[in-house]
């Protein structure tokens with residue numbers, strides 16, 4: 001099958017190891033096999049907050065993370081919403097293909113509304129999943145590597161593609177989501193890993209910052225280290241993290257530590273994470289921000305050319 005891969009992130013800050021093992025590793029692997037687009041979803045930042053914030057800083061951080069993990073700009077088109085008017089223009093016909101009721105029952109949107117700090121819910125909150133359909137369909141994406149929370153949005157995209165094809169002409173492939181089979185990493189305090197909770201190891205963290213974070217990680221007082229997700233979630237999470245970094249089963253790491261307790265466990269995790277991040281840190285040192293910005297400009301040009309073609313097809317199919 002000849003796939004086109006599309007995925008993306010909201011530029012709300014730098015990325016951490018949870019992102020890496022959840023989706024970024026997957027992208028690095030896929031870039032050798034399929035044409036791939038990676039979207040910096042800058043217009044999506046204003047779905048759950050009023051202002052885009054430090055948008056340029058966050059876009060640059062995201063770009064540097066992409067290049068540091070080894071996304072190759074020769075293979076991957078990295079681009080941003082705000083540079084592709086023709087992508088954004090697809091939103092209008094696509095909105096005509098979905099009902100208000102369908103928009104209102106999207107479980108991810110409901111969850112975001114429940115957790116939003118905004119006083120009122122904007123129209124964009126309900127319609128951004130349709131914009132996401134434009135993200136995926138502008139390049140006729142067929143494979144969308146995402147986490148579980150994004151599945152409802154891929155469903156919206158499939159609906160939009162099918163309805164457009166039925167109503168007008170067969171322009172779009174119906175894409176599939178691709179879920180990583182990796183275990184979900186929690187933060188070092190056992191909560192969801194998130195930059196804002198201070199429990200995440202950022203890809204750009206120095207070896208010392210990494211060591212300090214792991215030193216503070218929550219564990220328990222039992223000396224014998226075992227991999228027991230139900231009863232010892234914090235210890236299990238650290239073993240999972242080290243296992244992912246080392247490409248080893250967490251159970252075998254637990255056996256190796258034996259009665260070494262939390263101290264030995266944290267030593268092992270710190271070394272595993274720092275060794276794992278070493279090549280990523282090295283690559284990051286080799287790119288400067290100006291080069292990264294140039295990569296984005298070139299990606300935007302390529303993506304825009306693709307969007308122009310697709311919008312032409314859409315307009316022709318609709319008789320405009």
Ligand code: TRP
Pocket residue numbers: 006007008009010039041044132135136144145146150
């Ligand atoms: N909604 C995604 C997120 O919050 C980001 C995103 C925007 C995306 N457009 C996309 C992901 C298209 C996959 C495909 O992380």
